[in-house]
Amino acid sequence: MAYTSDGPGTLGAKAISHGAGDPEFFEVCDTKSDGLRAWAQFTWDGSTVTLEDADGASDFCQDPNPHATSRQITEGRTINVKVCLRDGASGPLTSCGYVTGKS
Numbered sequence: 001m002a003y004t005s006d007g008p009g010t011l012g013a014k015a016i017s018h019g020a021g022d023p024e025f026f027e028v029c030d031t032k033s034d035g036l037r038a039w040a041q042f043t044w045d046g047s048t049v050t051l052e053d054a055d056g057a058s059d060f061c062q063d064p065n066p067h068a069t070s071r072q073i074t075e076g077r078t079i080n081v082k083v084c085l086r087d088g089a090s091g092p093l094t095s096c097g098y099v100t101g102k103s
Contacts, residue, residue: 002040002081002099012095013038013053015083016061019103027068028053028083029061036085038067039093044079044103047071052086073103 004013012032018025026049028040033056042049053067061068073079080100084093 002083002097004038004083004085004095005097012036012085013040013083014061015040015042015051015081017042017079017081017101019079019101023070023072024079024103025068025070026051027061027065029065029067030054030056032056036087037089038083039086040081040083042079042081044073044077047073052089075103077103079103 002015003011013030015028026042028038028051030038030053037052037054040051049069051067078100082096082098084096086093
């Protein structure tokens with residue numbers, strides 16, 4: 001799980017890679033009603049999945065999460081997760097957080 005770095009005590013977005021599943025499941029959650037959207041990118045072995053969420057729903061991801069997808073990834077692969085805040089559909093990425101894990 002990766003979080004944005006938008007200041008102490010605040011969490012604007014998070015991205016989750018549910019590894020060790022078949023298939024792997026990726027989601028992004030906009031956790032703050034601040035007018036910004038959550039943007040996440042998951043990369044592995046030259047493949048990329050990008051997700052966005054702009055609803056500022058809650059501190060938790062919705063269930064089911066409409067900002068999620070799944071992919072079949074060979075077990076043991078390195079997955080890089082980047083999550084950022086973005087002002088609008090094409091604004092600059094800010095307050096990015098990073099994490100690396102295994103499928």
